[in-house]
């Protein structure tokens with residue numbers, strides 16, 4: 078693979094069924110499924126919420142720093158094997174603290190794995206703390222304050238979970254505070270939600286990238302804005318198929334977005350649930366006839382340029 082970065086990856090979505098069972102056994106937690114096959118049988122989603130329900134059930138096995146480190150290491154090993162050179166990963170602290178897992182336990186486990194990756198794999202990393210948009214702005218602000226107070230290593234903030242009914246503007250104050258702290262800002266928008274959420278993410282939250290954003294194609298003026306400002310979109314094709322954002326990979330709009338001049342990147346979102354990692358997403362698009370060799374070069378280059386890697390690292394990878 079050409080030097081490339083993954084920019085849209087939820088650590089919680091990397092828990093493979095085998096890992097869920099292994100960690101459950103270690104922590105003596107009874108799972109609501111009796112076998113890996115029975116769990117896999119549930120991986121048929123009708124929309125974003127149906128996936129979130131299963132994902133949030135499964136993360137209940139994560140209790141200790143070791144669990145968070147193991148989850149993160151397993152992803153980094155797989156990402157490096159695919160040839161990725163840089164990865165910016167989301168973590169949802171609220172999904173763990175709400176279950177009673179102490180924040181320092183969560184952050185220490187993830188940080189210990191991330192800090193090893195450049196040395197062991199030549200894979201640089203960045204952590205993005207994502208807020209659950211179906212929770213209150215107060216909860217997001219408290220989370221941001223708690224993470225800042227820990228002096229945890231993270232590069233930015235994001236916004237994810239159930240999109241419709243939870244517009245970006247709900248989190249204006251939190252993103253303003255993140256900006257004042259010098260943090261990077263991204264938000265999921267235009268996955269299931271309307272183009273107006275993409276406008277809000279840009280103009281109210283001041284985000285530097287849009288996660289998903291595929292619904293921008295419903296708004297011609299928005300497409301022109303994205304092209305003019307070269308706003309990166311972190312698109313996740315296999316996720317879009319799994320969550321029925323598109324009918325199938327053949328009808329995915331990625332090649333249209335490229336043709337329109339939008340700065341798109343290809344990412345895996347929740348690879349354990351949606352049928353694969355970045356390399357699998359690129360393979361699926363290529364098999365469906367969406368990508369030329371030149372497109373693959375453009376996508377790899379876009380991923381590095383759109384990353385928050387420091388300028389020296391970007392230069393190394395471009």
Ligand code: ADE
Nearest residue numbers: 087237238239265346347
């Ligand atoms: N959390 C994990 N994956 C997500 C997605 N695709 N959209 C919103 N929230 C998510």
Ligand code: ZN
Nearest residue numbers: 237265288346
């Ligand atoms: Zn996502």
